[in-house]
Amino acid sequence: MQPTLFSIESKSPPARPASQISRKALNEAQYEAVTTVNGPVLVIAGAGSGKTRTLVYRLAHLVEQGVPPEQILLLTFTRKASQEMLHRASLLLDDSCRRVMGGTFHATANLLLRRYCRHLGYAANFTILDQSDAEGIVNLLKSSLNLGGENKRFPSKRVVVSILSKSVNKGLGIEQLVETEYGHFHDFADDLQTIARHYQKFKLEHSLMDYDDLLVNWRRILEEFPEIHEELATRFSHIMVDEYQDTNPIQAAIVRLMAARYNNVMVVGDDSQSIYSFRGADFRNIMDFPNLFPETRLIRLEENYRSTQKILDLTNAIIDKAQEKYTKTLFTNITGGEKPVVYGARDEVAQARYVAEKIVALRKAGEPLDEMAVLFRSGFHSYKLELDLSHRQIEFEKRGGLKLNELAHNKDVISYLRVVANPHDHLSWNRLLLQLDKVGPKTAQNILSRVKSADDPLTALKQYPAGKTWAKGLAELLAMLEELRLPGMGVGQMFERIMDYYEPIFERLYHDDYPRRRRDLDELGRVMAGYAELQTFLDDASLDPPQAGAVAEDGGKRLVLSTIHSAKGLEWDTVFIINLAEGRFPSAQAVLPAHREEERRLLYVAATRARKQLYLVYPQEVMSYDSSSAAGGPSPFIQELPHGLTQTSAPRFFAYAGGQEERHSDIPPCSSGSQADLSTQSGAEAAPKIKLGNRVRHPFFGEGVVEKIISPKSVEILFHRHGRKTLHLDYAKLELIS
DNA sequence: CCACAATAAGCGCTA
DNA sequence: CTTATTGTGG
Ligand SMILES: Nc1ncnc2c1ncn2[C@@H]1O[C@H](COP(=O)(O)OP(=O)(O)OP(=O)(O)O)[C@@H](O)[C@H]1O
Numbered sequence: 001m002q003p004t005l006f007s008i009e010s011k012s013p014p015a016r017p018a019s020q021i022s023r024k025a026l027n028e029a030q031y032e033a034v035t036t037v038n039g040p041v042l043v044i045a046g047a048g049s050g051k052t053r054t055l056v057y058r059l060a061h062l063v064e065q066g067v068p069p070e071q072i073l074l075l076t077f078t079r080k081a082s083q084e085m086l087h088r089a090s091l092l093l094d095d096s097c098r099r100v101m102g103g104t105f106h107a108t109a110n111l112l113l114r115r116y117c118r119h120l121g122y123a124a125n126f127t128i129l130d131q132s133d134a135e136g137i138v139n140l141l142k143s144s145l146n147l148g149g150e151n152k153r154f155p156s157k158r159v160v161v162s163i164l165s166k167s168v169n170k171g172l173g174i175e176q177l178v179e180t181e182y183g184h185f186h187d188f189a190d191d192l193q194t195i196a197r198h199y200q201k202f203k204l205e206h207s208l209m210d211y212d213d214l215l216v217n218w219r220r221i222l223e224e225f226p227e228i229h230e231e232l233a234t235r236f237s238h239i240m241v242d243e244y245q246d247t248n249p250i251q252a253a254i255v256r257l258m259a260a261r262y263n264n265v266m267v268v269g270d271d272s273q274s275i276y277s278f279r280g281a282d283f284r285n286i287m288d289f290p291n292l293f294p295e296t297r298l299i300r301l302e303e304n305y306r307s308t309q310k311i312l313d314l315t316n317a318i319i320d321k322a323q324e325k326y327t328k329t330l331f332t333n334i335t336g337g338e339k340p341v342v343y344g345a346r347d348e349v350a351q352a353r354y355v356a357e358k359i360v361a362l363r364k365a366g367e368p369l370d371e372m373a374v375l376f377r378s379g380f381h382s383y384k385l386e387l388d389l390s391h392r393q394i395e396f397e398k399r400g401g402l403k404l405n406e407l408a409h410n411k412d413v414i415s416y417l418r419v420v421a422n423p424h425d426h427l428s429w430n431r432l433l434l435q436l437d438k439v440g441p442k443t444a445q446n447i448l449s450r451v452k453s454a455d456d457p458l459t460a461l462k463q464y465p466a467g468k469t470w471a472k473g474l475a476e477l478l479a480m481l482e483e484l485r486l487p488g489m490g491v492g493q494m495f496e497r498i499m500d501y502y503e504p505i506f507e508r509l510y511h512d513d514y515p516r517r518r519r520d521l522d523e524l525g526r527v528m529a530g531y532a533e534l535q536t537f538l539d540d541a542s543l544d545p546p547q548a549g550a551v552a553e554d555g556g557k558r559l560v561l562s563t564i565h566s567a568k569g570l571e572w573d574t575v576f577i578i579n580l581a582e583g584r585f586p587s588a589q590a591v592l593p594a595h596r597e598e599e600r601r602l603l604y605v606a607a608t609r610a611r612k613q614l615y616l617v618y619p620q621e622v623m624s625y626d627s628s629s630a631a632g633g634p635s636p637f638i639q640e641l642p643h644g645l646t647q648t649s650a651p652r653f654f655a656y657a658g659g660q661e662e663r664h665s666d667i668p669p670c671s672s673g674s675q676a677d678l679s680t681q682s683g684a685e686a687a688p689k690i691k692l693g694n695r696v697r698h699p700f701f702g703e704g705v706v707e708k709i710i711s712p713k714s715v716e717i718l719f720h721r722h723g724r725k726t727l728h729l730d731y732a733k734l735e736l737i738s
Numbered sequence: 739c740c741a742c743a744a745t746a747a748g749c750g751c752t753a
Numbered sequence: 754c755t756t757a758t759t760g761t762g763g
Binding site for chain 1: 739740741748749750751752753
């Protein structure tokens with residue numbers, strides 16, 4: 001096929017009509033999206049309206065029309081999603097669909113940059129940093145630059161990294177960002193600026209790229225090198241982007257540049273499902289698309305094919321309260337089913353018991369385990385339930401939460417490999433040197449500063465005048481690394497060799513609990529054995545890290561426990577949302593209106609995963625980390641639901657009596673229950689009491705002073721430790737202190 | 739300068 | 754449960 005065939009004629013009809021299968025399986029709007037193959041297309045569509053299906057059919061359609069699969073670029077949010085789509089398209093048409101270039105923005109950036117990064121001064125063996133690596137660099141810089149030493153108020157490495165990342169993603173200077181969003185770090189703006197400068201320099205000098213660099217540098221090669229831009233824009237005649245509502249401005253620029261030659265680009269998304277702003281995503285991006293591509297054809301999908309009307313009534317009510325949204329109210333033709341159930345358990349143990357018992361009952365009634373899922377705000381929210389399920393021997397799979405590469409001992413092993421792949425990676429070197437007995441931060445830095453300019457640091461280190469106490473340790477380390485470098489060394493073999501060396505260090509470092517940790521190392525070894533290339537393993541460890549504690553696939557059906565973020569795009573017959581409690585969901589940290597809006601969208605995403613039955617569960621009491629204080633009760637999101645959309649499963653307010661029949665009833669809808677009334681009142685009551693200058697305590701932010709009354713319901717408070725926040729009195733649990 | 743222990747304060751989702 | 758800080762003894 002000649003590339004000219006795919007040029008800008010957006011109104012030209014497809015060369016052949018879409019195949020018969022497509023027509024029957026799609027509604028009119030979907031069909032239009034599938035068959036509009038030329039020109040820019042924006043599909044805005046609500047939850048369950050068939051966005052994924054549309055993309056799959058369009059993929060198959062394009063290939064069927066004769067577009068070479070290699071010329072199609074599919075950018076998705078997770079690697080799994082793109083594999084799944086290519087798989088489904090290949091079932092519809094044939095295996096050639098598997099040759100489509102598909103993956104996440106970051107993984108695609110990685111592939112391209114391995115080839116082109118030399119132009120930017122990077123060596124092709126650069127290492128991809130995850131967040132904790134970035135934090136490690138910040139720590140090194142903090143001590144080498146002597147910053148924040150005596151001052152306890154200096155932002156933690158975690159916060160520093162998020163400030164640096166935000167500054168890149170939003171294209172704002174550190175100074176400006178600190179002024180607008182981190183007012184309480186005003187005094188440290190200069191220090192942060194210094195760290196930012198050194199952080200960039202450190203990465204370039206040691207061939208390291210963080211997640212943001214992958215995107216920024218992809219954009220840079222397109223913007224700064226016209227020949228490369230031309231080459232790449234010509235290579236892909238058709239571009240498709242899924243989950244566009246969770247892209248950031250840098251990604252938008254990449255799409256614009258990549259599509260510059262043919263202008264054949266389709267993006268799909270739902271502004272109501274934007275839940276990754278903490279990573280720089282902005283849902284307004286999707287409304288901005290027509291400005292990027294002036295001739296954009298807008299297609300809306302409004303019929304939901306997933307959930308019953310009773311579930312949709314609830315999800316529509318949730319998202320109706322959003323301040324800003326563009327998609328219309330969804331409808332469905334699926335009738336019947338039950339109203340969503342609201343259940344208030346006494347505490348987290350009772351909540352776990354309720355969910356587990358329900359699951360057992362449903363399974364008895366014939367519902368397969370893998371058609372049920374339990375969703376929650378944060379990874380740790382499922383701990384109690386995991387215990388209960390294990391007890392009952394219900395098989396489950398947890399998604400989200402701890403990753404295999406985040407465990408300290410696995411990071412150790414990965415550091416050896418990183419140094420082999422990229423000997424200039426001082427972050428990893430530092431970690432390895434610190435493991436040697438009698439080597440601390442100072443010695444490690446001294447060693448590294450000596451080999452900084454060496455072409456081959458490994459050889460240079462062999463000549464280093466080592467101290468008596470640790471010379472032997474260093475020699476052993478270097479000998480081991482030399483072996484790993486030998487040609488023909490397989491990734492699985494490398495693991496074996498590392499373990500020979502690492503074992504005694506491992507037992508010394510983690511003497512308390514190394515037997516337990518050894519299982520994680522074994523698991524890492526099994527993962528590694530599946531790789532032929534070291535670089536590929538290292539890239540995947542950062543770009544698609546395996547879940548920690550995952551059991552090998554054995555074909556048995558398993559219940560899914562998942563963070564809501566990891567459940568995006570998926571669906572189940574029955575969905576439980578747990579810990580929908582005050583302080584947990586919405587998260588106590590989400591105080592800014594924009595953050596609360598995102599929490600609401602998060603609940604919307606969770607609730608729209610259900611096909612037939614939805615349970616909203618909360619504990620009346622939740623323990624804080626130190627189990628000293630307790631909060632809980634229904635989330636404001638539950639309290640503000642209109643009457644009549646849910647059924648309440650007893651007991652809610654009454655103490656748990658254990659074992660009694662549950663009383664289903666349509667009459668007391670969730671917000672008319674006595675508990676709900678109490679909580680709403682206490683929130684409203686607090687309002688008139690708060691005055692300018694009052695000292696208050698917030699469960700999360702601690703003590704502060706009321707600085708401004710913005711409205712009867714919202715105040716601005718300067719917290720001693722967290723700076724200025726605007727709080728909504730209906731949500732914030734404020735306590736007056738004298 | 740390092741190792742180890744004790745103490746206090748933090749704590750979200752993830753490519 | 755982790756991370757940062759401080760103190761002790763080698
Ligand atoms: N035209 C259709 N006819 C019948 N079923 C459909 C149709 N379109 C989509 N579906 C079904 O509706 C469900 C949701 O589709 P899909 O996952 O593609 O939606 P989505 O828009 O990607 O959802 P979300 O944004 O919530 O992840 C799927 O089970 C799909 O098979």
